[in-house]
Amino acid sequence: MPIHAIVTDIEGTTTDIQFVSQVLFPYAAAALPDFIRQQQHRPDVAEQLQQIRNLLQQPDAELELVISSLLHWIHTDQKITPLKELQGMVWEAGYQSGQLKGQLYDDVVPALTQWQQQGKALYVYSSGSVAAQRLLFGYSVAGDLTGLFQGYFDTHIGGKKDSASYQRIAAEVGLPAAEILFLSDHPDEILAAQAAGWHCIQLLRDGQSSPLQPQANNFSQVTQQLEAL
């Protein structure tokens, strides 16, 4: 059955892991404490702070404890939804000022453009919030690419290692699992999507090896494999 939709991960797939770990996360760690102290009563910020206090099982936790928990989660790369929402909020100013630019591997834009021209619907599924995804592609090194995508999914739909998340995305996209291709560098994400019946290709960007098949080193190799699916 032909592929009608392609869903891509970001970190390690469209974008070098180093950009996320060495640029985006340090930016968030530096900016979040003051942002939270100053904006704690903004409704969208207050909602995330409430969720963090719930996760900590400390409904009355001091703001500084919430902030130190967030910094710990950033340093240990935890994919916690309210952290991801707050990161997206602080990155916005960085992208708007030009301090941040969404990094993409050189093979990404030509392939996405070609797939779109072939009539495939393109989506993003990342642990980064939908707002953060839109910023990365909207302020990318190749300009505003948000028009390439029909939709964006984050951990509000479920964790990326949970097969049920891929069933929910297929329902939202309105296609059978067998018509959707998922691209990710992470083996656990690939296994979860395969368990939901999706086609998957694992991206191995830095010469790593993996027992999983099929795999590709870049999006040009994905294009070649697409023809055989």
Ligand SMILES: CSCCC(=O)C(=O)COP(=O)(O)O
């Ligand atoms: C959306 S850009 C920020 C990336 C991020 O915060 C992250 O956790 C990356 O996760 P991914 O699911 O894209 O590997």
Ligand SMILES: [Mg+2]
């Ligand atoms: Mg990834």
